Amino acid sequence: MNMRGKWAEGIMPRNLIWIVKDRLAVCERPGGYGPQHRKVRRIEELIWIRRNDFKRVISIIPATHNLHNYEEFDIDYVHRPIAIGDHLQEVLGVLYVDLNKLIAHGERLLMHHEDVGDDIGGTMAGYLVWNGFVDTPHRAITVIERMINRVIGSHGREIVAAAMELPSPEELTPEEESEDSLNDESSEILDGSDFEEIISE
Numbered sequence: 001m002n003m004r005g006k007w008a009e010g011i012m013p014r015n016l017i018w019i020v021k022d023r024l025a026v027c028e029r030p031g032g033y034g035p036q037h038r039k040v041r042r043i044e045e046l047i048w049i050r051r052n053d054f055k056r057v058i059s060i061i062p063a064t065h066n067l068h069n070y071e072e073f074d075i076d077y078v079h080r081p082i083a084i085g086d087h088l089q090e091v092l093g094v095l096y097v098d099l100n101k102l103i104a105h106g107e108r109l110l111m112h113h114e115d116v117g118d119d120i121g122g123t124m125a126g127y128l129v130w131n132g133f134v135d136t137p138h139r140a141i142t143v144i145e146r147m148i149n150r151v152i153g154s155h156g157r158e159i160v161a162a163a164m165e166l167p168s169p170e171e172l173t174p175e176e177e178s179e180d181s182l183n184d185e186s187s188e189i190l191d192g193s194d195f196e197e198i199i200s201e
Helices: 039-051 067-072 088-104 118-131 137-148 154-164 175-183 192-199
Strands: 017-020 024-027 056-059 076-079 109-112
Touching (some): 039 067, 118 154
Parallel strands (some): 024 109
Antiparallel strands (some): 017 024
16 A cells, blocks of 8 residues: 555554653554544554554453454554453453563553543553552552543542552562563563653652
8 A cells, every 4th residue: 555644654642651661651542432433543543553663552441442453454462451340450460460571572562441541540550559660559640640641530549459459570470481581681671760750750
């Protein structure tokens, strides 16, 4: 297909925000959500994602929206549906281990829910405090609220509370994977310095 102009470059997904600079960003569902979803916009945003070297899209929407579109555009994806309920802690644990592993291997990741709201905010605040990058849930929520420029409500705070009940990163990461990361010269160590600018404000 011979694409010119904006079609060649694509359009950046709405509300794209970097959580870990050049490694992990969040955004709205590509194409929009609910009645605002548009096929043309989705195509343009998927073109942008592919052209900007995102290795993988991580969807935390409970439904399977957009997954077949990622396949059509040869974009790798992971589906980790986040929803309040009995399986929330299990899914968060798997997601957080995935994020640490993929970031350590230098992947550029884009995570989305329908919008950049409580689900994204709570999931990312939980990720910060689970990793020990901030010392309290309150501080994690404050940091992420500043990053996404919105207040995290009760739904998002439930996600943070669930993250607080998880075993530590060391306990959740299989021992052989930890050793592989330590021995892999290409691996990057994720620590609080990746969030230094926003945490120090």
